[in-house]
Amino acid sequence: MYKIKLMNKISKVGTDLFGQQYQIGEDIENEDGILVRSASLHDYQFPSTLLAIARAGAGVNNIPIDQCSEQGIVVFNTPGANANAVKELVLCALFLSSRQIVEGIDWVKTLKGQEGVGKLVEKGKSQFVGPEIDGKKLGIIGLGAIGVHVANAAIKLGMEVYGYDPYISVDAAWGMSKWVKNAQNMDTIFSECDYITLHAPSTPETKAMINQESIAKMKDGVRIINFARADLVDSQAVLEGIQKGKIKKYITDFATEDIIDQKDVIVMPHLGASTPESEDNCAIMAVKEMQDYLENGNITHSVNLPSVHEPRTTKYRICLIHKNVPNMLAQFATLFANKHINIENMVNKAKGEYAYTMIDTQDVVDCEELKNLDHVIQVRVIE
């Protein structure tokens, strides 16, 4: 029986995929796996039983990745599973940033009870004029699953699109419209674009990338959209930019105390991925990743360990998480040889400081001896 703890509401379409051998719930203790959306795990005490965390979503800044790696906990996410949902809301944000829609709607509500609402509307509407996006320049920082979707859609809407991503993947580049201009640096985005949208993860490198200095390089009247994470933007610098008339609008999916009631700031309650389609997609992908790891040791879409996937052909599979240092495989092979256990298949891959080895055998091995080897973090036998 595997125990799965739910840290957020996860779509039933996904959790229903867990079979009879799973116990799932919010109050589970000593869990083998955690399913989470945006809940923070930074202060969560991981039980020694925990093998894997699956984030039903893209951003993993709510999970202490280094700590997980040190404890041999595999962390998965669900790349691209919510990208279309976010793209659609970013397109909405583009229009909200241009056309004073929210402000206009709020104003209409203030006319309740007044005589001749129709006439008042026609008289007052000129205060809510805003430009069309057709022909304007959009800068996209981060061309991953979401950035590429947004770029392609914006091209179709007639925008001139500039993209910046120093680590763009081959897949993302293949999926992107050829009309997207390759910005060699962020300054090109800042100096050229009428609209700037952020789609890079929260990392030490992206922290406060929108700040006083970068805002100073932007065009007057720039509109900034942030559906990535709050900490990519120095909100005080944005408020200052708005006050000075440099920034026309700031639209974000992340509520922080200082911006929620400010003029020319529109704050959404982290709604980017909140569609039934995206919630189902993320849950299904996260559950499948978790199941395949717990039952077969296979790793797909992990952010801290390499992708390893092998069909099962033997009675036992020994899964080892260890440091990515020389001589590990030789030590494993020697230990198996000394026990006269034949290795029928062995695969080893590394990601950064950590590595993962799967060894398939017909005979069981004593885990304690493997665990006692230097640099071995976790040993598990799957039958």
Ligand SMILES: NC(=O)C1=CN([C@@H]2O[C@H](COP(=O)(O)OP(=O)(O)OC[C@H]3O[C@@H](n4cnc5c(N)ncnc54)[C@H](O)[C@@H]3O)[C@@H](O)[C@H]2O)C=CC1
């Ligand atoms: N508002 C919401 O509900 C959601 C927000 N997100 C946020 O959006 C981010 C992006 O999501 P995806 O596109 O699915 O992830 P992704 O991993 O497919 O794309 C991220 C892209 O950012 C690029 N990047 C990394 N560092 C960069 C830098 N310093 N400058 C420019 N580009 C950089 C990467 O190379 C990658 O291509 C997530 O990390 C998450 O924080 C994601 C999903 C929903």
Ligand SMILES: O=C(O)CCC(=O)C(=O)O
């Ligand atoms: O699960 C959610 O609603 C948040 C999605 C998100 O921010 C992400 O996938 O990074």
